[in-house]
Amino acid sequence: MFETDFTFNDLLFMLQGAGVTLAITFFAVTGGTLMGLAFGVLRASVRPWMTLPLVFVLDVFRSVPLLIQLILANAFQAIAGFGMSPFVTSCIVLALYTSAYCTEIVRGAIDAVPTVTRRAARSLGLTWGQDMTQIVFPMALRVALPSWIGLTLGVMKDSALVLWLGIFELLKSSQVLITRLQEPMFILLIAGGIYFMLSFPIARLGGHLERGWKEND
Amino acid sequence: MIEIENVHKSFGALKVLKGIDLTVDKGEVVSVIGGSGSGKSTLLTCINGLEPIDEGRILVDGTEVHARSTDLNKLRRKIGIVFQQFNAFPHLTVLENVTLAPRKVKGMGRKEAEEIAVRQLEHVGLGDKIKVYPSRLSGGQQQRMAIARALAMSPDYMLFDEVTSALDPQLVGEVLDTLKLLADGGMTMICVTHEMRFAREVSDRVAFFDQGVMAEIGPPEQIFGEAKNEATRKFLSSVR
Numbered sequence: 001m002f003e004t005d006f007t008f009n010d011l012l013f014m015l016q017g018a019g020v021t022l023a024i025t026f027f028a029v030t031g032g033t034l035m036g037l038a039f040g041v042l043r044a045s046v047r048p049w050m051t052l053p054l055v056f057v058l059d060v061f062r063s064v065p066l067l068i069q070l071i072l073a074n075a076f077q078a079i080a081g082f083g084m085s086p087f088v089t090s091c092i093v094l095a096l097y098t099s100a101y102c103t104e105i106v107r108g109a110i111d112a113v114p115t116v117t118r119r120a121a122r123s124l125g126l127t128w129g130q131d132m133t134q135i136v137f138p139m140a141l142r143v144a145l146p147s148w149i150g151l152t153l154g155v156m157k158d159s160a161l162v163l164w165l166g167i168f169e170l171l172k173s174s175q176v177l178i179t180r181l182q183e184p185m186f187i188l189l190i191a192g193g194i195y196f197m198l199s200f201p202i203a204r205l206g207g208h209l210e211r212g213w214k215e216n217d
Numbered sequence: 218m219i220e221i222e223n224v225h226k227s228f229g230a231l232k233v234l235k236g237i238d239l240t241v242d243k244g245e246v247v248s249v250i251g252g253s254g255s256g257k258s259t260l261l262t263c264i265n266g267l268e269p270i271d272e273g274r275i276l277v278d279g280t281e282v283h284a285r286s287t288d289l290n291k292l293r294r295k296i297g298i299v300f301q302q303f304n305a306f307p308h309l310t311v312l313e314n315v316t317l318a319p320r321k322v323k324g325m326g327r328k329e330a331e332e333i334a335v336r337q338l339e340h341v342g343l344g345d346k347i348k349v350y351p352s353r354l355s356g357g358q359q360q361r362m363a364i365a366r367a368l369a370m371s372p373d374y375m376l377f378d379e380v381t382s383a384l385d386p387q388l389v390g391e392v393l394d395t396l397k398l399l400a401d402g403g404m405t406m407i408c409v410t411h412e413m414r415f416a417r418e419v420s421d422r423v424a425f426f427d428q429g430v431m432a433e434i435g436p437p438e439q440i441f442g443e444a445k446n447e448a449t450r451k452f453l454s455s456v457r
Contacts, residue, residue: 119267120304120363124318124370125293134317138308213308 017173036102297367357388
Protein backbone atom coordinates (compact mmCIF):
# COMPACT_ATOMS: atom_id res chain seq x y z
CA MET A 1 0.00 0.00 0.00
CA PHE A 2 0.85 3.67 -0.19
CA GLU A 3 3.39 4.81 2.38
CA THR A 4 4.63 8.32 3.03
CA ASP A 5 6.74 10.32 5.44
CA PHE A 6 4.47 13.31 4.88
CA THR A 7 3.24 14.51 8.29
CA PHE A 8 0.53 16.80 9.52
CA ASN A 9 3.20 19.41 10.25
CA ASP A 10 4.28 19.26 6.60
CA LEU A 11 0.71 19.96 5.59
CA LEU A 12 0.63 22.94 7.98
CA PHE A 13 3.89 24.12 6.42
CA MET A 14 2.26 24.00 2.96
CA LEU A 15 -0.86 25.75 4.21
CA GLN A 16 1.33 28.53 5.58
CA GLY A 17 2.75 28.88 2.07
CA ALA A 18 -0.79 28.93 0.72
CA GLY A 19 -1.52 31.80 3.14
CA VAL A 20 1.38 33.75 1.63
CA THR A 21 0.13 32.98 -1.89
CA LEU A 22 -3.31 34.23 -0.86
CA ALA A 23 -1.89 37.38 0.74
CA ILE A 24 0.22 38.26 -2.32
CA THR A 25 -2.75 37.59 -4.60
CA PHE A 26 -5.01 39.75 -2.42
CA PHE A 27 -2.67 42.75 -2.41
CA ALA A 28 -1.79 42.37 -6.10
CA VAL A 29 -5.40 42.03 -7.24
CA THR A 30 -6.70 44.79 -4.95
CA GLY A 31 -3.96 47.22 -5.96
CA GLY A 32 -4.08 46.17 -9.60
CA THR A 33 -7.86 46.47 -9.77
CA LEU A 34 -7.89 49.95 -8.21
CA MET A 35 -5.19 51.13 -10.63
CA GLY A 36 -6.90 49.31 -13.52
CA LEU A 37 -10.19 51.06 -12.67
CA ALA A 38 -8.58 54.49 -12.66
CA PHE A 39 -6.56 53.86 -15.85
CA GLY A 40 -9.49 52.15 -17.59
CA VAL A 41 -11.91 55.00 -16.85
CA LEU A 42 -9.27 57.44 -18.08
CA ARG A 43 -8.71 55.41 -21.27
CA ALA A 44 -12.45 55.27 -21.96
CA SER A 45 -13.06 58.95 -21.20
CA VAL A 46 -10.35 60.96 -22.97
CA ARG A 47 -9.05 61.01 -26.54
CA PRO A 48 -6.81 58.01 -27.35
CA TRP A 49 -3.64 60.05 -27.98
CA MET A 50 -3.83 61.55 -24.49
CA THR A 51 -3.20 58.18 -22.86
CA LEU A 52 -0.46 57.02 -25.25
CA PRO A 53 2.34 57.21 -22.62
CA LEU A 54 0.20 55.24 -20.16
CA VAL A 55 -0.66 52.65 -22.80
CA PHE A 56 3.05 52.25 -23.60
CA VAL A 57 3.99 51.64 -19.96
CA LEU A 58 1.11 49.17 -19.48
CA ASP A 59 2.13 47.38 -22.69
CA VAL A 60 5.60 46.91 -21.22
CA PHE A 61 4.09 45.25 -18.13
CA ARG A 62 1.95 43.03 -20.33
CA SER A 63 4.74 42.07 -22.73
CA VAL A 64 7.77 41.38 -20.52
CA PRO A 65 7.63 37.99 -18.77
CA LEU A 66 6.62 38.36 -15.13
CA LEU A 67 9.71 36.50 -13.90
CA ILE A 68 11.99 39.06 -15.58
CA GLN A 69 9.93 41.92 -14.09
CA LEU A 70 10.21 40.43 -10.60
CA ILE A 71 13.94 39.87 -10.72
CA LEU A 72 14.68 43.27 -12.32
CA ALA A 73 12.43 45.10 -9.85
CA ASN A 74 14.03 43.34 -6.90
CA ALA A 75 17.54 44.14 -8.17
CA PHE A 76 16.57 47.74 -8.92
CA GLN A 77 15.07 48.40 -5.49
CA ALA A 78 18.21 46.95 -3.87
CA ILE A 79 20.52 49.14 -5.99
CA ALA A 80 18.35 52.22 -5.41
CA GLY A 81 18.39 51.48 -1.69
CA PHE A 82 14.63 51.40 -1.23
CA GLY A 83 15.06 48.65 1.32
CA MET A 84 11.81 46.93 0.38
CA SER A 85 11.27 43.32 1.41
CA PRO A 86 10.83 40.76 -1.39
CA PHE A 87 7.21 40.42 -0.28
CA VAL A 88 6.49 44.14 -0.82
CA THR A 89 8.42 44.16 -4.10
CA SER A 90 6.44 41.14 -5.31
CA CYS A 91 3.11 42.72 -4.38
CA ILE A 92 3.98 45.95 -6.22
CA VAL A 93 5.21 44.20 -9.38
CA LEU A 94 2.22 41.86 -9.44
CA ALA A 95 -0.17 44.77 -8.82
CA LEU A 96 1.29 46.69 -11.78
CA TYR A 97 1.14 43.54 -13.90
CA THR A 98 -2.51 43.04 -12.88
CA SER A 99 -3.37 46.68 -13.54
CA ALA A 100 -2.04 46.42 -17.10
CA TYR A 101 -4.57 43.70 -17.88
CA CYS A 102 -7.33 45.17 -15.72
CA THR A 103 -7.10 48.53 -17.52
CA GLU A 104 -8.07 46.91 -20.81
CA ILE A 105 -10.85 44.88 -19.16
CA VAL A 106 -12.32 48.06 -17.64
CA ARG A 107 -11.94 50.10 -20.84
CA GLY A 108 -13.56 47.35 -22.92
CA ALA A 109 -16.44 46.99 -20.46
CA ILE A 110 -17.11 50.74 -20.36
CA ASP A 111 -17.02 50.91 -24.16
CA ALA A 112 -19.58 48.10 -24.21
CA VAL A 113 -22.19 50.35 -22.56
CA PRO A 114 -24.19 51.77 -25.49
CA THR A 115 -23.63 55.47 -26.13
CA VAL A 116 -27.39 55.97 -26.47
CA THR A 117 -27.95 54.63 -22.95
CA ARG A 118 -25.42 57.10 -21.58
CA ARG A 119 -27.03 59.89 -23.58
CA ALA A 120 -30.38 58.99 -22.07
CA ALA A 121 -28.85 59.21 -18.60
CA ARG A 122 -27.25 62.58 -19.29
CA SER A 123 -30.45 63.88 -20.89
CA LEU A 124 -32.23 63.27 -17.57
CA GLY A 125 -29.81 65.70 -15.94
CA LEU A 126 -27.43 63.13 -14.42
CA THR A 127 -23.88 64.44 -14.12
CA TRP A 128 -20.89 62.62 -15.61
CA GLY A 129 -20.11 61.14 -12.20
CA GLN A 130 -23.71 60.01 -11.61
CA ASP A 131 -23.83 58.50 -15.09
CA MET A 132 -20.63 56.60 -14.25
CA THR A 133 -21.73 55.30 -10.85
CA GLN A 134 -25.43 54.69 -11.53
CA ILE A 135 -25.43 53.47 -15.14
CA VAL A 136 -21.98 52.72 -16.55
CA PHE A 137 -20.36 50.82 -13.66
CA PRO A 138 -23.30 48.49 -12.95
CA MET A 139 -23.69 47.69 -16.66
CA ALA A 140 -19.94 47.39 -17.29
CA LEU A 141 -19.47 45.14 -14.25
CA ARG A 142 -21.55 42.44 -15.91
CA VAL A 143 -19.30 42.58 -18.96
CA ALA A 144 -16.04 42.78 -17.01
CA LEU A 145 -16.64 40.17 -14.31
CA PRO A 146 -15.80 36.95 -16.25
CA SER A 147 -12.52 38.44 -17.53
CA TRP A 148 -11.71 39.87 -14.10
CA ILE A 149 -12.25 36.48 -12.41
CA GLY A 150 -9.99 34.92 -15.04
CA LEU A 151 -7.37 37.58 -14.35
CA THR A 152 -7.55 37.02 -10.58
CA LEU A 153 -7.14 33.25 -10.93
CA GLY A 154 -4.27 33.82 -13.37
CA VAL A 155 -2.51 36.18 -10.97
CA MET A 156 -2.90 33.67 -8.14
CA LYS A 157 -1.10 31.03 -10.19
CA ASP A 158 1.47 33.50 -11.58
CA SER A 159 2.26 34.54 -8.02
CA ALA A 160 4.16 31.25 -7.71
CA LEU A 161 7.00 33.00 -9.59
CA VAL A 162 7.83 35.08 -6.51
CA LEU A 163 9.59 32.02 -5.13
CA TRP A 164 12.58 33.24 -7.18
CA LEU A 165 12.83 36.18 -4.78
CA GLY A 166 13.04 33.68 -1.93
CA ILE A 167 9.48 34.01 -0.69
CA PHE A 168 7.99 30.91 0.91
CA GLU A 169 4.68 30.76 -0.86
CA LEU A 170 2.84 27.55 -1.69
CA LEU A 171 5.07 26.30 -4.50
CA LYS A 172 8.30 27.12 -2.67
CA SER A 173 7.06 25.27 0.44
CA SER A 174 6.23 22.30 -1.76
CA GLN A 175 9.72 22.38 -3.29
CA VAL A 176 11.32 22.31 0.15
CA LEU A 177 9.25 19.27 1.12
CA ILE A 178 10.01 17.54 -2.18
CA THR A 179 13.73 18.00 -1.59
CA ARG A 180 13.40 16.58 1.93
CA LEU A 181 10.90 13.75 1.38
CA GLN A 182 11.68 12.85 -2.26
CA GLU A 183 7.99 12.36 -3.01
CA PRO A 184 7.40 14.90 -5.78
CA MET A 185 4.21 13.38 -7.23
CA PHE A 186 2.42 13.16 -3.90
CA ILE A 187 3.42 16.64 -2.72
CA LEU A 188 2.64 18.32 -6.03
CA LEU A 189 -0.75 16.60 -5.97
CA ILE A 190 -1.42 18.21 -2.58
CA ALA A 191 -0.11 21.57 -3.77
CA GLY A 192 -2.37 21.38 -6.84
CA GLY A 193 -5.29 20.49 -4.59
CA ILE A 194 -4.64 23.52 -2.39
CA TYR A 195 -4.39 25.83 -5.44
CA PHE A 196 -7.70 24.42 -6.61
CA MET A 197 -9.34 25.01 -3.23
CA LEU A 198 -8.13 28.61 -3.27
CA SER A 199 -9.38 29.19 -6.83
CA PHE A 200 -12.67 27.33 -6.73
CA PRO A 201 -14.61 29.69 -4.43
CA ILE A 202 -13.53 32.71 -6.52
CA ALA A 203 -14.66 31.03 -9.73
CA ARG A 204 -17.95 29.97 -8.11
CA LEU A 205 -18.56 33.46 -6.75
CA GLY A 206 -18.35 34.79 -10.30
CA GLY A 207 -20.76 32.17 -11.57
CA HIS A 208 -23.16 32.89 -8.70
CA LEU A 209 -23.22 36.64 -9.41
CA GLU A 210 -23.71 36.10 -13.14
CA ARG A 211 -26.63 33.74 -12.54
CA GLY A 212 -28.28 36.36 -10.35
CA TRP A 213 -27.97 38.96 -13.10
CA LYS A 214 -29.14 36.56 -15.82
CA GLU A 215 -32.51 36.24 -14.07
CA ASN A 216 -33.15 39.89 -14.91
CA ASP A 217 -32.13 39.60 -18.56
CA MET B 218 -40.44 79.11 -24.88
CA ILE B 219 -37.78 77.51 -27.09
CA GLU B 220 -36.09 79.91 -29.49
CA ILE B 221 -33.82 78.53 -32.17
CA GLU B 222 -31.91 81.21 -34.04
CA ASN B 223 -29.83 80.59 -37.15
CA VAL B 224 -28.42 77.29 -35.88
CA HIS B 225 -25.66 75.67 -37.91
CA LYS B 226 -24.19 72.27 -37.12
CA SER B 227 -21.78 69.98 -38.94
CA PHE B 228 -20.30 66.58 -38.27
CA GLY B 229 -16.85 66.90 -39.84
CA ALA B 230 -17.33 68.01 -43.44
CA LEU B 231 -21.02 67.08 -43.38
CA LYS B 232 -23.30 70.08 -42.81
CA VAL B 233 -26.34 68.76 -40.99
CA LEU B 234 -28.12 72.00 -40.01
CA LYS B 235 -27.80 75.05 -42.23
CA GLY B 236 -29.36 77.97 -40.43
CA ILE B 237 -32.47 76.81 -38.58
CA ASP B 238 -34.86 79.39 -37.12
CA LEU B 239 -37.79 78.15 -35.08
CA THR B 240 -39.73 79.38 -32.06
CA VAL B 241 -41.90 77.02 -30.06
CA ASP B 242 -44.33 78.60 -27.61
CA LYS B 243 -45.48 77.15 -24.30
CA GLY B 244 -48.18 74.57 -24.84
CA GLU B 245 -47.46 74.23 -28.52
CA VAL B 246 -46.94 70.91 -30.30
CA VAL B 247 -44.61 71.10 -33.28
CA SER B 248 -43.98 68.06 -35.45
CA VAL B 249 -40.85 67.90 -37.55
CA ILE B 250 -41.01 65.77 -40.68
CA GLY B 251 -38.56 65.16 -43.50
CA GLY B 252 -36.36 62.54 -45.12
CA SER B 253 -33.57 60.80 -43.27
CA GLY B 254 -30.41 62.87 -43.00
CA SER B 255 -32.40 66.11 -43.09
CA GLY B 256 -31.13 67.12 -39.64
CA LYS B 257 -34.36 66.63 -37.66
CA SER B 258 -32.92 64.43 -34.93
CA THR B 259 -29.73 66.45 -34.65
CA LEU B 260 -31.79 69.54 -33.89
CA LEU B 261 -33.37 67.80 -30.87
CA THR B 262 -30.02 66.72 -29.44
CA CYS B 263 -28.78 70.30 -29.89
CA ILE B 264 -31.78 71.71 -28.00
CA ASN B 265 -30.87 69.90 -24.79
CA GLY B 266 -27.15 70.42 -25.28
CA LEU B 267 -26.17 66.81 -25.98
CA GLU B 268 -24.55 68.15 -29.16
CA PRO B 269 -22.64 71.42 -29.47
CA ILE B 270 -23.57 73.79 -32.29
CA ASP B 271 -21.26 75.65 -34.67
CA GLU B 272 -23.19 78.89 -35.09
CA GLY B 273 -26.36 80.61 -33.91
CA ARG B 274 -28.01 80.07 -30.55
CA ILE B 275 -30.77 78.17 -28.83
CA LEU B 276 -32.64 79.70 -25.90
CA VAL B 277 -34.83 77.75 -23.50
CA ASP B 278 -36.89 80.12 -21.34
CA GLY B 279 -34.28 82.76 -22.08
CA THR B 280 -31.30 80.60 -21.06
CA GLU B 281 -28.76 80.09 -23.82
CA VAL B 282 -28.20 76.32 -24.03
CA HIS B 283 -24.67 76.43 -25.40
CA ALA B 284 -23.37 79.35 -23.34
CA ARG B 285 -20.35 78.43 -21.22
CA SER B 286 -22.04 79.74 -18.10
CA THR B 287 -25.11 77.54 -18.53
CA ASP B 288 -25.48 74.62 -16.12
CA LEU B 289 -26.60 72.00 -18.62
CA ASN B 290 -27.49 69.42 -15.99
CA LYS B 291 -29.86 71.93 -14.43
CA LEU B 292 -31.31 73.01 -17.76
CA ARG B 293 -31.94 69.40 -18.78
CA ARG B 294 -34.36 68.98 -15.86
CA LYS B 295 -36.70 71.21 -17.87
CA ILE B 296 -36.32 69.32 -21.12
CA GLY B 297 -37.30 65.67 -21.38
CA ILE B 298 -36.15 63.72 -24.41
CA VAL B 299 -37.12 60.27 -25.64
CA PHE B 300 -35.03 58.60 -28.31
CA GLN B 301 -35.73 56.22 -31.15
CA GLN B 302 -33.87 53.33 -29.51
CA PHE B 303 -35.35 52.11 -26.22
CA ASN B 304 -32.84 53.36 -23.71
CA ALA B 305 -33.94 51.43 -20.67
CA PHE B 306 -31.32 51.02 -17.97
CA PRO B 307 -31.27 47.20 -18.05
CA HIS B 308 -29.92 46.67 -14.53
CA LEU B 309 -32.76 48.62 -12.90
CA THR B 310 -36.42 47.68 -12.52
CA VAL B 311 -39.04 49.75 -14.28
CA LEU B 312 -39.71 51.64 -11.05
CA GLU B 313 -35.98 52.25 -10.44
CA ASN B 314 -35.56 53.44 -14.03
CA VAL B 315 -38.16 56.10 -13.40
CA THR B 316 -37.12 57.11 -9.86
CA LEU B 317 -33.38 57.36 -10.62
CA ALA B 318 -33.31 60.91 -11.96
CA PRO B 319 -35.79 62.43 -9.47
CA ARG B 320 -33.74 60.95 -6.62
CA LYS B 321 -30.22 61.63 -7.91
CA VAL B 322 -30.77 64.85 -9.81
CA LYS B 323 -33.52 66.48 -7.78
CA GLY B 324 -32.50 64.89 -4.48
CA MET B 325 -36.02 63.64 -3.83
CA GLY B 326 -36.66 61.07 -1.11
CA ARG B 327 -37.38 57.49 -2.15
CA LYS B 328 -41.04 57.57 -1.12
CA GLU B 329 -41.84 60.81 -2.89
CA ALA B 330 -39.98 59.72 -6.03
CA GLU B 331 -41.80 56.39 -6.06
CA GLU B 332 -45.19 58.06 -5.72
CA ILE B 333 -44.43 60.25 -8.73
CA ALA B 334 -43.01 57.31 -10.68
CA VAL B 335 -46.04 55.11 -10.03
CA ARG B 336 -48.33 57.94 -11.10
CA GLN B 337 -46.39 58.44 -14.34
CA LEU B 338 -46.19 54.72 -15.04
CA GLU B 339 -49.93 54.37 -14.52
CA HIS B 340 -50.40 57.36 -16.82
CA VAL B 341 -48.60 55.52 -19.63
CA GLY B 342 -50.37 52.24 -18.82
CA LEU B 343 -47.53 50.43 -17.06
CA GLY B 344 -48.91 50.48 -13.53
CA ASP B 345 -48.71 46.68 -13.32
CA LYS B 346 -45.09 46.46 -14.50
CA ILE B 347 -43.26 48.49 -11.86
CA LYS B 348 -41.37 45.55 -10.33
CA VAL B 349 -40.14 43.91 -13.53
CA TYR B 350 -36.89 44.49 -15.41
CA PRO B 351 -37.01 46.21 -18.81
CA SER B 352 -35.96 43.04 -20.64
CA ARG B 353 -39.38 41.60 -19.80
CA LEU B 354 -41.15 44.48 -21.57
CA SER B 355 -42.11 44.74 -25.24
CA GLY B 356 -40.60 47.51 -27.34
CA GLY B 357 -43.73 49.59 -27.01
CA GLN B 358 -43.77 49.16 -23.24
CA GLN B 359 -40.07 50.08 -23.00
CA GLN B 360 -40.72 53.18 -25.03
CA ARG B 361 -43.66 54.15 -22.78
CA MET B 362 -41.41 53.57 -19.77
CA ALA B 363 -38.86 55.94 -21.31
CA ILE B 364 -41.64 58.52 -21.65
CA ALA B 365 -42.67 58.04 -18.00
CA ARG B 366 -39.01 58.33 -16.98
CA ALA B 367 -38.70 61.67 -18.73
CA LEU B 368 -42.04 62.88 -17.35
CA ALA B 369 -41.09 62.00 -13.77
CA MET B 370 -38.70 64.97 -13.86
CA SER B 371 -41.77 67.20 -14.49
CA PRO B 372 -40.18 68.80 -17.54
CA ASP B 373 -41.61 71.91 -19.16
CA TYR B 374 -40.71 70.64 -22.62
CA MET B 375 -40.67 67.20 -24.20
CA LEU B 376 -38.64 66.26 -27.25
CA PHE B 377 -39.53 63.06 -29.11
CA ASP B 378 -37.04 61.67 -31.60
CA GLU B 379 -38.79 59.21 -33.91
CA VAL B 380 -40.02 57.30 -30.90
CA THR B 381 -42.06 54.85 -32.95
CA SER B 382 -39.48 54.11 -35.67
CA ALA B 383 -37.94 51.09 -33.97
CA LEU B 384 -41.28 49.55 -32.99
CA ASP B 385 -43.23 46.71 -34.58
CA PRO B 386 -46.20 48.18 -36.44
CA GLN B 387 -48.75 46.79 -33.99
CA LEU B 388 -47.01 48.57 -31.08
CA VAL B 389 -46.90 52.02 -32.69
CA GLY B 390 -50.47 52.87 -31.71
CA GLU B 391 -50.00 52.51 -27.96
CA VAL B 392 -47.03 54.88 -27.97
CA LEU B 393 -48.75 57.45 -30.17
CA ASP B 394 -51.79 57.33 -27.87
CA THR B 395 -49.48 58.20 -24.97
CA LEU B 396 -48.10 61.17 -26.92
CA LYS B 397 -51.62 62.34 -27.77
CA LEU B 398 -52.55 62.18 -24.11
CA LEU B 399 -49.58 64.37 -23.30
CA ALA B 400 -50.40 66.88 -26.02
CA ASP B 401 -54.01 67.07 -24.80
CA GLY B 402 -52.63 67.78 -21.32
CA GLY B 403 -50.96 70.93 -22.62
CA MET B 404 -47.34 69.73 -22.73
CA THR B 405 -45.00 71.69 -25.01
CA MET B 406 -43.64 69.16 -27.45
CA ILE B 407 -41.33 68.90 -30.43
CA CYS B 408 -41.87 65.57 -32.18
CA VAL B 409 -39.59 64.35 -34.93
CA THR B 410 -41.79 61.79 -36.58
CA HIS B 411 -42.54 59.69 -39.63
CA GLU B 412 -46.15 59.19 -38.54
CA MET B 413 -47.95 61.60 -40.83
CA ARG B 414 -51.37 60.93 -39.37
CA PHE B 415 -50.08 61.70 -35.91
CA ALA B 416 -48.41 64.90 -37.14
CA ARG B 417 -51.64 65.93 -38.80
CA GLU B 418 -53.94 65.19 -35.88
CA VAL B 419 -51.88 66.34 -32.91
CA SER B 420 -49.63 69.19 -34.08
CA ASP B 421 -50.29 72.89 -33.92
CA ARG B 422 -47.61 73.36 -36.53
CA VAL B 423 -45.68 71.01 -38.80
CA ALA B 424 -42.15 71.78 -39.97
CA PHE B 425 -40.66 70.14 -43.04
CA PHE B 426 -36.89 69.71 -43.03
CA ASP B 427 -34.98 69.18 -46.24
CA GLN B 428 -31.19 68.74 -46.32
CA GLY B 429 -30.50 70.74 -43.19
CA VAL B 430 -32.91 73.54 -43.99
CA MET B 431 -36.42 74.13 -42.66
CA ALA B 432 -38.08 74.28 -46.05
CA GLU B 433 -41.58 75.00 -44.80
CA ILE B 434 -43.55 75.39 -41.59
CA GLY B 435 -47.22 75.93 -41.02
CA PRO B 436 -50.41 74.49 -39.60
CA PRO B 437 -51.04 70.85 -40.53
CA GLU B 438 -53.85 71.81 -42.90
CA GLN B 439 -51.43 73.92 -44.89
CA ILE B 440 -48.56 71.41 -44.98
CA PHE B 441 -50.71 68.39 -45.72
CA GLY B 442 -53.30 70.25 -47.81
CA GLU B 443 -51.63 72.90 -49.87
CA ALA B 444 -47.88 72.86 -49.25
CA LYS B 445 -46.19 75.82 -50.90
CA ASN B 446 -42.80 74.20 -51.19
CA GLU B 447 -42.11 71.81 -54.05
CA ALA B 448 -39.84 69.59 -51.89
CA THR B 449 -42.56 69.31 -49.22
CA ARG B 450 -45.12 68.19 -51.78
CA LYS B 451 -42.67 65.69 -53.26
CA PHE B 452 -41.82 64.27 -49.82
CA LEU B 453 -45.46 63.97 -48.74
CA SER B 454 -46.49 62.25 -51.96
CA SER B 455 -43.67 59.73 -51.43
CA VAL B 456 -44.72 58.79 -47.89
CA ARG B 457 -48.44 58.64 -48.47
